[in-house]
Amino acid sequence: MYEGVVQDLIDELGRLPGIGPKSAQRIAFHLLQAEETDVRRLADVLVQVKARVKFCSICFNVSEEETCRICRDPRRDPTVLCVVEEYKDVVAVERTREFKGRYHVLGGAISPIDGIGPDQLRIRELMTRLGDGTVTELILATDPNLEGEATATYLTRLLKDFDLTVTRLASGLPVGGDLEYADEVTLGRALAGRRSAR
């Protein structure tokens, strides 16, 4: 319907997650009217991101160098390892400023329906890291959903003969949430995990 290259742009934008055909059109028309330098800056950063962003050779976090900022930081405790699914989970945990250990990014969660089994995740690399005995506590910080739970259960079983403290993030009510609106599974976990108030 649109002139050749405009349609190409709409098609490419429409492939991005969360961008439907209407949004793709809207963005394309915005770009048609935008300054050429602004559009070129976006194009450049797209190329740069693929050229410069690598994955840390130790923890598989996103990094512009061979190893990531966290793995290079000598102040980070090498005995505590937080296992997460994705890079964005590293950022989420970092944002809390509560964690001083290091990470291991699995690259996803076990999901047979999507064809993702343990071999598609960086579990073998995790085992290799645990081999030298530096790590004494492993925090399984996978997502609190079906796939995340399956992954945590799988890892717990795999690690049962290791001399390691293996923990999971607490389940319960979100802070600032409303008891009335909590789903029954969350509320059930909050009850089961109740703590002394004094």
Place this chain on the structure above:
Amino acid sequence: MYEGVVQDLIDELGRLPGIGPKSAQRIAFHLLQAEETDVRRLADVLVQVKARVKFCSICFNVSEEETCRICRDPRRDPTVLCVVEEYKDVVAVERTREFKGRYHVLGGAISPIDGIGPDQLRIRELMTRLGDGTVTELILATDPNLEGEATATYLTRLLKDFDLTVTRLASGLPVGGDLEYADEVTLGRALAGRRSAR
């Protein structure tokens, strides 16, 4: 919070219309994991769109050549001109397959609050086009909102001494809509514009 170039990408994506910080993050993470060729294709089409897309020198429609497909098409009736605000409105009218005339794209609508007056639109160019007397009917197909109505009213007044049929798109209930949910202005217009049922 994110590694340098990743944050740059999130910032650039966040400048696009309808993309909030969360969507920008989501798209950036998607691109981090996407194939390099796919990302490069998006970057290329962004550069291409700015390099190749021009505006038709006759009607100001988007075009990859000096004049657009519609202005070049000898089967399109040159005596009927449909005046629209934007390129996307050309596409919307074309999609109906009801219109066989030509277009004039104003490049927006009169909106004093946004600093857009008649001089910022291609109204002078419209007058020049009407000068040779080829056009006998002008359809004002501006948006049915405050700015579109103001623009149509302005043009109607400007054209009152021209030997031209000037029409506006019909207002009324949208097809497939629900009478109960129609706003009172739309329903009022539908009433005022009622037609004989036989």
